[in-house]
Amino acid sequence: MVKWTELERSTVKAIWEKIDIDEIGSQIWARVLIVYPWTERYFGSFGDLFTITAILKNDKVAAHGRMVLTALDKAVNNMDNMKRTYADLSRLHFQKLEVDPDSFRLLADCITITIACKLKSALSPQSQAIWQKFISAVVDAMSSQYR
Amino acid sequence: MVVWTDFERTAIQDIFSKIDYAVVGQAAFSRCLIVYPWTQRYFGGFGNLYNAAAITSNPRVASHGKVIMEALEKAVKDMNNIKATYAELSALHSEKLQVDPDNFMLLGHCLTIVVASQLSKAFTPEVHAAFQKFLAVVVSSLRKQYY
Numbered sequence: 628m629v630k631w632t633e634l635e636r637s638t639v640k641a642i643w644e645k646i647d648i649d650e651i652g653s654q655i656w657a658r659v660l661i662v663y664p665w666t667e668r669y670f671g672s673f674g675d676l677f678t679i680t681a682i683l684k685n686d687k688v689a690a691h692g693r694m695v696l697t698a699l700d701k702a703v704n705n706m707d708n709m710k711r712t713y714a715d716l717s718r719l720h721f722q723k724l725e726v727d728p729d730s731f732r733l734l735a736d737c738i739t740i741t742i743a744c745k746l747k748s749a750l751s752p753q754s755q756a757i758w759q760k761f762i763s764a765v766v767d768a769m770s771s772q773y774r
Numbered sequence: 775m776v777v778w779t780d781f782e783r784t785a786i787q788d789i790f791s792k793i794d795y796a797v798v799g800q801a802a803f804s805r806c807l808i809v810y811p812w813t814q815r816y817f818g819g820f821g822n823l824y825n826a827a828a829i830t831s832n833p834r835v836a837s838h839g840k841v842i843m844e845a846l847e848k849a850v851k852d853m854n855n856i857k858a859t860y861a862e863l864s865a866l867h868s869e870k871l872q873v874d875p876d877n878f879m880l881l882g883h884c885l886t887i888v889v890a891s892q893l894s895k896a897f898t899p900e901v902h903a904a905f906q907k908f909l910a911v912v913v914s915s916l917r918k919q920y921y
Binding site: 736747753 | 801804805808809826829830883884886887888890891892893894895897899900902903906
């Protein structure tokens, strides 16, 4: 189990409080699809992803981003039980969706960068380090049911 | 040879014209030493790196950050010849400094975070993708002379 100090817990919560799930959620997923275009393979049913403009305007992309952040909220509120919190989601991504677990790391990077755009210098080096520890734990938990 | 679109060239040159090398270099390099502490092993001669405050105020960290940005500028000025531009630096990092090449992308990630927090909304997914591609080419060129 991952050990969290009081500072780490409060830093993660403080960053999370500043994130508007609607605003940030719609951005992160567009960022993943644009910066790492091979991830589009998982979203055949999302309609037009053929151009950057199309991706940025795509409602399904925005909605999926919001869904991912809503799921991330569970991790923020269950930092001591992430593996259990994400066991079902992990199994779903492995067995049914067949998502390459390396993609979780790409998404994690895009979330961090979107947060940096929003928080600017408020994401200090120490805060970035703590946030990255948190998001790596989430990525681990999401990979945990992959055999 | 890497093919750059006009958008990508303009985006990269635009970023580098907007940033202060001393500020961004210091911020990115100190962030790397703080977020990925094992990278400190390469800088034994830099004095006090014992905590984030020491790293952030260390003058050798600051000046080395600027050196890195000035080296990146060489790639920006000659985007069609990045491999040739970095041949000597690559040999240096491999043979003399013995730096694990995986670390190049860690620094790249921290630089992306600093640029994102400075440019904020202007660091759109499209600009982000161009910057990511640029860093990937830089890292690949720096890896070239390793065996």
